[in-house]
Amino acid sequence: MLFSASGFFFAHGAEEKFTFDSAEQRKSFLRLTAELRCPMCQNQNIADSDAMIAHDMRRKVYNLLKQGKTEQEVIDYMKSRYGDFVHYQPPVTAATLWLWAGPLLFIIIALVVVVRRKTVTPPEDMAAKLARADAMLEQEKE
Structure with a gap:
């Protein structure tokens, strides 16, 4: 005690x-x-x-x-x-700028890649191959 x-x-x-x-x-x-x-x-x-x-x-x-x-x-x-x-509120300096800009740059690059993939047309030889494949499928259906 x-x-x-x-x-x-x-x-x-x-x-x-x-x-x-x-x-x-x-x-x-x-x-x-x-x-x-x-x-x-x-x-x-x-x-x-x-x-x-x-x-x-x-x-x-x-x-x-x-x-x-x-x-x-x-x-x-x-x-x-x-x-x-x-300090919980770090300053924006040249050394820490990449921490602030990194996520923004990543989003921009990802958007560019996604938009570019959607707008890319297949090459002509690929289009011809696809057309032949479609023709073969149509032939098999008959």
């Missing part, structure tokens, strides 16, 4: 408690921790992640906001430290 009670107090003490100067600062913190991706989990934001690096990143976001940094300055800091991957 004593062991479980002490475990509760240790776990409770490990929770992060952040105090904010204003409601807007708290909203910024919540927005930023939802927008920044955990580098270890890769599929969770730092608000939901329980990884140690996510705890560190939340503390850093909190400290930067307390220093008076804007949301964009915090995002820029995190990007400079962890790369563009850390």
Whole structure:
């Protein structure tokens, strides 16, 4: 019983408690921790992640906001430290442009191929072969 009670107090003490100067600062913190991706989990934001690096990143976001940094300055800091991957809204750059344009190019190429196949007429020798085959079928019916 004593062991479980002490475990509760240790776990409770490990929770992060952040105090904010204003409601807007708290909203910024919540927005930023939802927008920044955990580098270890890769599929969770730092608000939901329980990884140690996510705890560190939340503390850093909190400290930067307390220093008076804007949301964009915090995002820029995190990007400079962890790369563009850390932000859920990656910028469109020359390196990432193919990710945006690739699906569109694929659709255009597929449409061109489909339309071209429908408009292609068979070559003359193929037309002659088809005509002979039709004639043979007609002969067999009689």
